[in-house]
Amino acid sequence: MTQHPGDICQDLLKAARDAGADAADAIVLQGSSVSVEVRKGALEHAERSEDADLGLRVLLGQRQALVSSSDMRPEALRMMAERAVAMAREAPEDPFCGLADASDLAADVSVDALDLADPADPPSPEALMQDALAAEAAAMAVDGVSQVSDAAAGYGEHRVHLAASNGFSGGYTRTGRSLSCVAISGTGTGMERDYDGDSRTYQSDLRKPHEIGRLAAERAVSLQGARKPQTGTFSVLFDERISSSLIGHLMAACNGSSVARGASWLKDGLETQVLPEGLSLTEDPHRPRVSGSRPFDAEGLPTRRRLVVDNGVLTGWTLDLASARKLGMSSTGNATRGVSSPPSPSSWNLSLTQGAVSRADLMRDMGTGLLVTSMIGSTINPNTGDYSRGASGFWVENGEIAYPVNECTIAGNLRDMLLRIIPANDARANLSRVVPSLLIEGMTLAGN
Structure with a gap:
């Protein structure tokens, strides 16, 4: 998606007004993620995804309707708005729906102090796989562990932008880095499993793979x-x-x-x-x-x-x-x-x-x-x-x-x-x- 999410929200709001909506709000969610799973020292599964979705809520008096799509083309936005307004006309009245008063809106939408996105380069799939392999190896090194059912690592970046006809417009980006391990002790009907994992905004805050794998294994063994x-x-x-x-x-x-x-x-x-x-x-x-x-x-x-x-x-x-x-x-x-x-x-x-x-x-x-x-x-x-x-x-x-x-x-x-x-x-x-x-x-x- 080359167009900024805030611009898409504004285009949706304009389309809603043109279609006859009294008020509206729009949200755009954009994200990308990559995840890997390993088993027995080899790559078991890898997945990469990119998505962009938008939603539009329109209000006609005390009636509201919502539509969603992943199509960002101008003609698609226009059709979304027209469909939402047509649906709102048939919706029952809801005396409690409505947008916020403009005087109550968040005036400062700066997100710098929240530190929600890691500025470092995203980890490569190879780096994710090496972390998962290290966690698996650490788990298998613990006496009593019979297998590791899965060790997984992932990274995601997600953007959200919200805008409404009451004048609000704001957005932010969030990143997440995760690593987990599930260990199994024993065999047959005597098998027990336990896990450990970590999920952080910053890669540098993530706990070490060997620690996660070892703790998952020790927990599984203790359940024997x-x-x-x-x-x-x-x-x-x-x-x-x-x-x-x-x-x-x-x-x-x-x-x-x-x-x-x-x-x-x-x-x-x-x-x-x-x-x-x-x-x-x-x-x-x-x-x-x-x-x-x-x-x-x-x-x-x-x-x-x-x-x-x-x-x-x-x-x-x-x-x-x-x-x-x-x-x-x-x-x-x-x-x-x-x-x-x-x-x-x-x-x-x-x-x-x-x-x-x-x-x-x-x-x-x-x-x-x-x-x-x-x-x-x-x-x-x-x-x-x-x-x-x-x-x-x-x-x-x-x-x-x-x-x-x-x-x-x-x-x-x-x-x-x-x-x-x-x-x-x-x-x-x-x-x-x-x-x-x-x-x-x-x-x-x-x-x-």
Whole structure:
């Protein structure tokens, strides 16, 4: 695509006006990526892709319609706009749709401080393959590893530009570099697998391949001889790798779209205690070199740092314009969208208050219970918060790991669980969700 994404957005807006739209917004997403997978010391799969997609939303009064395409030709843009306007004329009225007021738009869309794109040259496919091979070799060098199911490396560069008839226009570029390894220990029915990986904005921040491969292998070997744990009520320690899922469930319940529909177990929870006193949950979309950072949301509103939970108390919902209007509130600047969907609320970078002790300290204090390192499946009732998930990890006795476990289920109620979390101090600061290992006492385990 030789034309700048901002120019394409403006051409779409002009086409929408010419077709009779009262208002419109347009988004262009452009990206390129390359990925490689290796197996048994040789290239298994390689893929390169380039794509450019655009979406147009038009409004006729309180009616709206969306169309998308990958065709950038002027005649295609005109046909898109005409089709969108024709669809809007037949759409039902939505009293909550509409663009942002011009006075509320993000005035400064500079992205330099966010450091979202690595200025270094993209890695070559050969360099990606060598990283994947190094990770695989490191995993295979660990005693007990029978095979590496896959080792993969990838790089991507993505551009986004948003413009609207209310005067907003802004865009940014984002890069991402990743490396992962999945190791398998044992053979036949005794096989166990585990993984490690890293994903960063900057290539220079990525962890070394040998470290990723070795850790994946050590984790897989440590699971050998896994068996079902006891059934009963025990403490459960959620490892840092999966503890952020609990915060994800909390944020899903705080989503303004769910709250407006009445489909949230927290719908009456505003200004109530949802986490233990002393714990806060912060959203910060302006953290440099982090995948969830962005200078504006999908409706052109400025993103901002906010306390979702302050000293244990829920302070507000996650809102886009439509959900905010339904609830009689103001948007929190959390709209996201694709080329074929209207805006919807979503959370950005999240950080939970860390504890004062290590994961080992929490494990020692829990006495007997389960250290969860992996979860599969999910039964979450969005209306009641009832929680049930398959889990595997390690059985802990007298504060020390006794043996690996699998094929068990942990259950509880999210409202009660979140009020009892005890955090460790091991959260990784580079992640979009900075959440440490979390201990919850008195959960139900179903095993033997």
